[in-house]
Amino acid sequence: MRGRLLGAVRRGRRPDSAPPLRSRRGRAWVPYLLVVLTAAASLAGLAVRPATGVPGDTADYVILAGSAGLRWDDLDPQRTPTLWQEATRGSVGWLSVRSAHHATCPADGWLTLGAGNYAVWNPQRVSGQCPALAPVVEQPDGIGANLPELGRVVRANASNEPYGAVPGALAESVRCTVAVGPGAAIAAARPFGRVDRYAPTLPDDPQGLFSQCVLSMVDLGTITGSGSARRDRVAQADAALARVLAARPQRSLVIVAGVSDTDTTSRLHLAIAEGPGWQGGRLTSAGTGREGYLQLVDLAPTILTALGRPAPEKLFIGRTATIVAGHPASPADSMLGEHDANKRAGAQLGIAGSFFTGLGAVQLAIFLLVVPLMMRARRHAGPTGPASAPRLLVRAVEVLLIAAALAIPAALVADAIPWWRSGRPGIVFALMALALTAVGTAAVRFAPRWHRTLWPIGVVAAVAVVVVGADLLTGAQLQLNGVAGYSAIEGSRYSGVGSVGLGVFVAGALVVAGCAAQWVRRPWRPVVVVLVGGFAVIMVGSPYLGADPIGAIAVTAGVCVAAAISTGGWLTFPRFAWATVAGLAVTIGFAVLDLRRPALEQGSVGRFLTALLDGTAGPAIQRAATASGHALDSPLTILALVGALALAFSQFSPWGGLNRVFGLHPALRAALAGTTVTVVLAGVLGGAAFAVAGAGAAVAVPLFVLTTLRVLEHAADRTRPEGETDGPGGPGLSLRREGGAGDDGPADKSGAEGVIVR
Known part of the structure; x- marks a missing residue:
């Protein structure tokens, strides 16, 4: 012990076993003060949050034009001029179409859109292609429609799913809705299955259709397959969107979204918002926290915020979309090519x-x-091992x-x-x-x-x-x-x-x-x-x-x-x-x-x-x-x-x-x-x-x-230090350091100093 103390003194450092100096005892509170200050700084760092905001302008009408399977790589300035022009004028983003199902098929996507929460139409596992979108739609009065299956779907989501989704919550938040097509009927139906205004297909001249209610939803069709067949379906959706835009009322917000996948391969899809306050920039939301990314469940609160309506309490899980200003006007420079996030995510x-x-x-x-x-x-204790x-x-x-x-x-x-x-x-x-x-x-x-x-x-x-x-x-x-x-x-x-x-x-x-x-x-x-x-x-x-x-x-x-x-x-x-x-x-x-x-x-x-x-x-x-x-x-x-x-x-x-x-x-x-x-x-x-x-x-x-x-x-190193002799207790008793503690910091007391007795 004396040798260790003398060695520490020669090195200019007090050993751990030495009694503390009086001045050091007087500063014993300093470590505790630093701990408190660090905790306070951590709390302050956590408390600061970035400012969030939504476009200040509201719209008199909102039209959501959805298409299951529509992606950014489907767009082309010659083949899809309407979609390309909307993407150039409006705010754009990548849409994640997660639902309560392991694969978000068209019915699940439209249902999740209308619920503002993760919902599922049919919980049965899907393999390969998604089933065709074919809900039972009854039209007893020729004005609206009724979905008799929706009651069962609402009960199944309430009892079997952990998200608390209520299909039809979006429709219940506005006075009336217009739905065109079977997918739109699922999203626009109220929880008991009623659709206020319904048209099975989009009329050739839909003038006046979208001013009947503040919220209209249009099913542009499902985009499946590849090659020329897929391009033909995208061209049909583009032509339908052109008719929608031609009949849109004044001060209307148009949201175009690829609302779901069409098979078990998940992908990122298209999202465009164009209208008052939604010109240019990338879409985002507090739910994603990432510039250019939006969730399907964010569309419902975004629609209500654009209309100046409050969201239903505790039913929506998404957040209102916001805009991050500044991105190239052309989709080719902002969402395609080397900026194709869907390609990277799929490879990952x-x-x-x-x-x-x-x-x-x-x-x-x-x-x-x-x-x-x-x-x-x-x-080993013995001489051999x-x-x-x-x-x-x-x-x-x-x-x-x-x-x-x-x-x-x-x-x-x-x-x-x-x-x-x-x-x-x-x-x-x-x-x-x-x-x-x-x-x-x-x-x-x-x-x-x-x-x-x-x-x-x-x-x-x-x-x-x-x-x-x-x-x-x-x-x-x-x-x-x-x-x-x-x-x-x-x-x-x-x-x-x-x-x-x-x-x-x-x-x-x-x-x-x-x-x-x-x-x-x-x-x-x-x-x-x-x-x-x-x-x-x-x-x-x-x-x-x-x-x-x-x-x-x-x-x-x-x-x-x-x-x-x-x-x-x-x-x-x-x-x-x-x-x-x-x-x-x-x-x-x-x-x-x-x-x-x-x-x-x-x-x-x-x-x-x-x-x-x-x-x-x-x-x-x-x-x-x-x-x-x-x-x-x-x-x-x-x-x-x-x-x-x-x-x-x-x-x-x-x-x-x-x-x-x-x-x-x-x-x-x-x-x-x-x-x-x-x-x-x-x-x-x-x-x-x-x-x-x-x-x-x-x-x-x-x-x-x-x-x-x-x-x-x-x-395990049994080599005796040079000059070491047997200790006073007899042969084989010596003091030896081990573990390299001296190389990496001061030694510890109570057996931590790296000294053992043999």
Whole structure:
């Protein structure tokens, strides 16, 4: 002990075991003050929301012209002059046609439009082509119509679906509606099946038809097939739209939408709004938060807002569309060619599953290769034991673990290159992702500090944080329709941080915090964790960046747990209470601020709490549970299970060395605990199941396994330090350091200082 104290004095640093100076005791409150200020800054960052607005002009009439299957690549200035002209004059966007059905067929799309919520016409599973749109439409009086099947559909959506959709809610919000065609009849019918004004087909001269009611809906026909047959159907829809525009009344808003898919292949569709206040710009909504993207459920509230009518309370799940000014007037320059988001999103859907499945298989193979290395690195009490593994093999496995941890960040960076435009997008993406992974691995491996114990885990975690953080700061362009991001076609998220990005970012941030905390004294370790964690909370929860308040709450909980145990020891009741109070303070503060906003501007936390307070939160909870059930099929679940097994073996098996890592570097144990809390909470509360956990495990687990190998390798080294003699207790009793703690930060007390007695 005396030698350690003298050595610390010579190095100009006071050891942990030395008594604190009087001046240092006087500043003991500084870490706690910094923690409070960081929590306040995180809360302020979450509270700020971007301003939203809708066009100030209202319309006297709204005409919705819908066509199932209509996409942007169907448009052509010669073959579809009317659609092309509308897109040039009006506001445009990509329409996601998600409904309550796994495949949004024409009947589901029209029904969802009229409900303003995710609805389903027929819950039976569809394979291949969607069934023909053929609802039973009765015309007893020759003026309106009746849909006798709608009552059954309304009851089925109320009892079997978790969204609380009420078909006909849009029609009930206006005095009367006009419907032309069977699809329009589904959307314009009231909940009991009545359509106020109905025409089976569009008249050759519809003059005066659209001024009978403030809301008119026209079915332009279903666009199916390919080649010349598809082009003929699009031309017929274009000619019908020309007749609609010729008969539109003054001060009318015309919305053109591709309301559904026509088979089980999901796509993005066309959306155009043209009329008073809707000239130019890209369509968006608070529901997507992404410029140029709109949901099918956003059309109903947009129609009512344009007419100056209030939306029905708690029935619409969509948000009113808004306009982001500034885009090329020609659709060829704004929605087609290299700007064709549907092409990129379709390619992403076809590759993402294969990528994560392959990554799970590769990581499992690497972890199985690590097992014999851990067994051979085990420290034995006797003079003999298994020979150490060849150093070249150990180094090769370390490189493989680095590459495995960098795979998802490399995939994110690969999405910056337009691989989806190539003829073989899957092969091109795989080659680019492998090349980026190889470059990143080489940069880490050949860095001068490679041999330091915590260098690989710290630098790779920092790379993950930088990649996701830079993407969020630039608008999350890499995650949108990216292999390691989220798809606008699926409709679960359109902006901010997705499940994969959240898992990668949180795991990286907390591991970086743990490594940085090892370089400071114990009282300051919670401060380091909270500072890095506060940055992560703002990045995840800010509406300008991650736009994920549920994720921000989960990160807050994880950071509090990590800070509480970052100094070593167990999660005692006082530490747990302190972490709980700090986490609840930030969460409750953010929730209160969210509840004070208008209903249409509230985030997901405010909407859920509002529903909880008025007793209508059941559908929201059921939706989260349903989404989690569907997410269990994700390949990310495999990554989560593989990572959990690898950590369990490393910590609890006789050959594992993870507990040794935690003893030498307790802040890393805090980082792993905080990451676990965050990814589990984010998956449960956000309806993502193990998706967040799988992404976090794909980055963190290889790094912890690598660090475990390194610590075991140090522990197995039986070479006596030069000049060492037997201790005073007899032969074989000596003091020896292990684990490399001195290379990566100050040592810890209570067995964490890396000194053992033999």
